[in-house]
Structures are given as C-alpha cells and as structure tokens.
Amino acid sequence: MLSWPSYPALQWLAVVEHELLLFAAIWFALFALDELLVDLAWLWLRLLGHGRTLRMSGCGDAELGGVSAVLVPAWNESQVIGAMVTHALRSWPQRDLRIYVGCYRNDTATLEALTGTEPDPRLRVVVHDRDGPTTKADCLNRLYRAICEDERRARQPVRALILHDAEDMVHPAALSAMDQALDTVDFVQLPVRPEPQSTSRWVAGHYCDEFAEAHARDMVVGHHIGAALPSAGVGCAFSRRAIDRIIAHRASDEPFAAECLTEDYECGLLVNATGGRSAFLRMRAQDGTLVATREFFPASIAESVRQKARWVHGIAFQGWDRLGWNLRLCDLWMRLRDRRGPLVAVVICAAYLMLLLWPVLILAQQVGLAEPVPDGPLLRGLLVFNFASLLWRLVMRALFTAREYGLREGLLAVLRFPVGNIIAIMAARRALMAYVRVLLGGRLRWDHTVHRAHLAQVLPLALPLEEPRPLPAPS
Known part of the structure; x- marks a missing residue:
C-alpha cells in the first residue's frame, strides 16, 4: 500500500x-x-x-352490532369522492352504517361532486369551518365532532370508528368482518391491496410488491407475537372505548393529533399503550377474494416520493419524538423496523x-x-x-x-x-x-396526493369485485 x-x-x-x-x-x-x-x-x-389466511363462512352482509361511523377526510378529491361514496353505500347495505365525509369550505369542487351522488340517509357531508388544506388529522377531528353531535341528538353512541380515504374501494364483506372482530378486540386492521396499473408497471407496481409482503407477512407476525399494531389509515376500525381511552391519554377532547402527519399510525399504537387489544384480520370471502381495501397508488416518481416522504416524516421522525420507545421486546423490534x-x-x-x-x-x-x-x-x-x-x-x-x-x-x-x-x-x-x-418553526402541512381515478370507475360494481387471478389463493 x-x-x-x-x-x-x-x-x-x-x-x-x-x-x-x-x-x-x-x-x-x-x-x-x-x-x-x-x-x-x-x-x-x-x-x-396460525398464520394462514382465514375463510369467511357467511356472505358478509349481516347487520351490525351497533352504529359504525366511517370517517373519510377529503381535500381536492372531486375526481374520486363521488365514486367512493356511491360504491361504499352500495357494497354495505347495513342500516347502521354512517359515512362521514369531511370537506373544506374552500373546496367547492369536492362539495359539488358529493351533491351529485345518489341520496342516502346514511351519508353525512361535514364542511370544515377552516380553509384547507390543514392536516388530515385536523379534518378527522372535525368529523369526530360531527359524530359526537349525532350521538347527542340520537342518544345512541357509535360502536366503531372506521377510517377510509377518498380513493378507497371497499370490499363488501369488510364492514361485517370488522364489526365481528370488535366483539373481542379494540382495533382491527384489514389488508391494503394496491392495484396494478398498466400505465405505471414500475412505480405503481412496486406498491403491490411492498404491501403484498408487508400485509401477508409482517403484520401477520406482529399480530401473533402480540406487538402493538399500527393503523394503515384505511380499512381499519377502532372501538368507541378505544377512542375514549386515547382521548383520555392525550388529555384532549379530540382523538387525532392535528400536528401529526401519520395520526392513524399513532392511534393504532396507542390502542395497546392504553390497555386495548389489536388484531390484523387477513381473510378471504366465499368467492376467494381477499377482504381488503383496494386503491390506485401514485403512478409517478414525484407523487410516490411525496407520499412516502410523508410516511417517513410521520413514522420515523415524529414517531420517535411523540411515542418514544416501548421496551417490550416485540414492540421494540417492530418500532425499530418501522423507523x-x-x-x-x-x-x-x-x-x-x-x-x-x-x-x-x-x-x-x-x-x-x-x-x-x-x-x-x-x-x-x-x-x-x-x-x-x-x-x-x-x-x-x-x-x-x-x-x-x-x-x-x-x-x-x-x-x-x-x-x-x-x-x-x-x-x-x-x-x-x-x-x-x-x-425551525415551519408550518406542518398536509402534503396531499392527488387522486385522478377510482377503481369503481374502472371495474364493474357488480360482484365479484376482482378479476380471476392466474394463481389460486392458498388456504
């Protein structure tokens, strides 16, 4: 040398x-x-x-054990919100369903898209009294206040709060599956299934690979070792008692932290931190389809980077600041992986x-x-x-x-x-x-992903919702 x-x-x-x-x-x-x-x-x-995908015994349209409130925050979602709401109301005929869509007073396009949907008494459109966008958590808190108002008027508490986004395509059996799971747990998460896009095989396609592995392996392992399960923000349900405990833990009157970019992830972990139980529910319906939330993910590199940067900011940086570290071995392991x-x-x-x-x-x-x-x-x-x-x-x-x-x-x-x-x-x-x-004092903002198409606008609304797959689903 x-x-x-x-x-x-x-x-x-x-x-x-x-x-x-x-x-x-x-x-x-x-x-x-x-x-x-x-x-x-x-x-x-x-x-x-223990890690096998379950099979549903019924068709998934059973009546609910109480009122289930679906919270859908929407900013600049005029291209997808109408299709999302219409499809969800058709897929879930249960009379105790309530869908709360949160809009902003300066987003007239989204409001107009909602007024064009079929009238349904189970739909609530909530207009935020602030200009948007604020943060997703702030919009969710506005929806929560509307739910509390309805509880007081009807003198009937909701049984579950379910989170969904404006681009989600729900599975017909998902609502019943989550409702039944909440008989024994306080939080339940269903898989997320990104859809392949012929115009974006590489960028949109890599979400398929990551979620297929994470929601068939990582979340399954986390569930069975008893680790606290994070919320994916869609296709997940919180019991009313879990929300009440989270509010008490925060010493606030709102369940979602408006200053947090991944408020859903945080709330999922807080269920266990406040003494509740969580479950990851991976199952297939009678027709073989995965009971999951389907959606189109970003198709361009710029949009994908913006979305994933929000996840990294909220989970890795804010998560460390806000939640710290749990010294239980299984929780420590999973948080290290997340961050x-x-x-x-x-x-x-x-x-x-x-x-x-x-x-x-x-x-x-x-x-x-x-x-x-x-x-x-x-x-x-x-x-x-x-x-x-x-x-x-x-x-x-x-x-x-x-x-x-x-x-x-x-x-x-x-x-x-x-x-x-x-x-x-x-x-x-x-x-x-x-x-x-x-x-350094900058303003935290909702770095929103613009959605241009909903699956219900591309695929037929009639069941089955999935095209036949080349490989048979394992038991």
Whole structure:
C-alpha cells in the first residue's frame, strides 16, 4: 500500500470506495438478519397453522352490532369522492352504517361532486369551518365532532370508528368482518391491496410488491407475537372505548393529533399503550377474494416520493419524538423496523455510490493509476452472506406478489426492487428536510396526493369485485 503523502487522487477514491463497501456490507447484513427473523417467524406460524389466511363462512352482509361511523377526510378529491361514496353505500347495505365525509369550505369542487351522488340517509357531508388544506388529522377531528353531535341528538353512541380515504374501494364483506372482530378486540386492521396499473408497471407496481409482503407477512407476525399494531389509515376500525381511552391519554377532547402527519399510525399504537387489544384480520370471502381495501397508488416518481416522504416524516421522525420507545421486546423490534427507513436509505445510497465508483476504479487499476484495497476475510464473508440474503429476499418478494397478483407480477417484482430503493432514498431526503423545517418553526402541512381515478370507475360494481387471478389463493 502506498504511504500517506504519495496517495494519488484515484487511490484515495479506491479507499473511499472500500470504506463505503464495508459500511454498506455491515448494515445490509444487519438488515438481512432482521428480515430473516421475520421470515422464520412467519414460516413457523405457517407450520403451526396460525398464520394462514382465514375463510369467511357467511356472505358478509349481516347487520351490525351497533352504529359504525366511517370517517373519510377529503381535500381536492372531486375526481374520486363521488365514486367512493356511491360504491361504499352500495357494497354495505347495513342500516347502521354512517359515512362521514369531511370537506373544506374552500373546496367547492369536492362539495359539488358529493351533491351529485345518489341520496342516502346514511351519508353525512361535514364542511370544515377552516380553509384547507390543514392536516388530515385536523379534518378527522372535525368529523369526530360531527359524530359526537349525532350521538347527542340520537342518544345512541357509535360502536366503531372506521377510517377510509377518498380513493378507497371497499370490499363488501369488510364492514361485517370488522364489526365481528370488535366483539373481542379494540382495533382491527384489514389488508391494503394496491392495484396494478398498466400505465405505471414500475412505480405503481412496486406498491403491490411492498404491501403484498408487508400485509401477508409482517403484520401477520406482529399480530401473533402480540406487538402493538399500527393503523394503515384505511380499512381499519377502532372501538368507541378505544377512542375514549386515547382521548383520555392525550388529555384532549379530540382523538387525532392535528400536528401529526401519520395520526392513524399513532392511534393504532396507542390502542395497546392504553390497555386495548389489536388484531390484523387477513381473510378471504366465499368467492376467494381477499377482504381488503383496494386503491390506485401514485403512478409517478414525484407523487410516490411525496407520499412516502410523508410516511417517513410521520413514522420515523415524529414517531420517535411523540411515542418514544416501548421496551417490550416485540414492540421494540417492530418500532425499530418501522423507523429504520432513513437509515436504510443512507445505506442504500452508499451502496449505489460505491457501484458508481467501481467501474472508474477498475479502469484506473488496469492502467496503473490505483491499487486495489485488500478486502479481508470479514468483508468477503459479509459479501457472500449479503448476496445470498438478497437472492432469498427477491425470491420471497416474488412469491408474495405472485400469490396475490399472479406469476407475471411476481416476476416483475424482482425487477422492480431497485425502483423501490431509489424512491426510498429520495423520500428520506425530502422527509428529513421537512422535519428540519418544522423544527425551525415551519408550518406542518398536509402534503396531499392527488387522486385522478377510482377503481369503481374502472371495474364493474357488480360482484365479484376482482378479476380471476392466474394463481389460486392458498388456504
């Protein structure tokens, strides 16, 4: 090795590349061990028969055990809100259903879209007395106040508060399934099923891969080990008693923290923190369809980065500030996984930078302008382990995607893996900048994703709601 004074610039570059490789290799190995633990836990549950997808025995249109209030915050949602409300009211005929849609007084387009829907006494349109957008949590709190007013007038408390977004397409059996689950738990979360988009196989498609794995493996493991379950913000139900405990915990008269970007995630964790029980409910209806919330996710890189930056900001940065750490082993593990996003982005960025330097250094070594830095047995071992782990991760990702979307999408999941990494890097950078801006006194705002199409506008409203899948659903 050359001495310090004689290091040429390219040799210094070789040293930097080597250090980046070692840094990325160590962290990738730790992340791989974490993922392997989740895989082993999931496989063990499957072996014992505990992690299998349930089958519904009825058609899912049974009457409810009490009033269920669906909260739908809406800002600039004129293109989808009418279809969402119409489809939900048709899919859920139960008389004790109430759908509360929150609009802003300066969003006349969304209000006009709602006035064009079929009249239904189960629909409540609530106009916020502030100009939008504020935050999603602020809009949800306005809806909660409207629910409390209706409770006082009717002298009948609601049984459940259900969260949905304006772009969601609900499953006909979902309402009954959540209502029955609340007989024994205080919070229930159903899977989210992003829909493939022919015009965005790569960006929108990578959501299919991530949710197929997270909501068939991660959430299942979290449920069975007794960890606190976060809310996905859609397709989830809180019991009235859980909401009351959260309000008491906050020492407030509102359940959702208006200053939080992921208020739904936070409320899900607070159910366990306040003594309640949570459940992740993964089941299939009699026709074989997954009882899940279906929707179109962002189709462009810019929109995807904006959405994921909001998630990282709320979960990783605000979550650490607001919720701290639970020292129960299962909760600590799951929160570490939830909040590792910024660190993962840094490690991935280091790995990609190393890959960019690699061909330059190979050429420099060929012409004698640099010498290779010795790897050593530790680094070589880490590289072998990480390569094997990457192959295993790609196989698992492909299997989970193929299980839900078919063989073709499963194969595409392997090719889409780098797309998710690039978006994660960009989102982490944006989230960090937003977090620092708020720390310096900036205003927290609802970085809203514009939705241009609802599934009910594309697919027939009649059942079954899903097209036949290439692969049969496992039991």
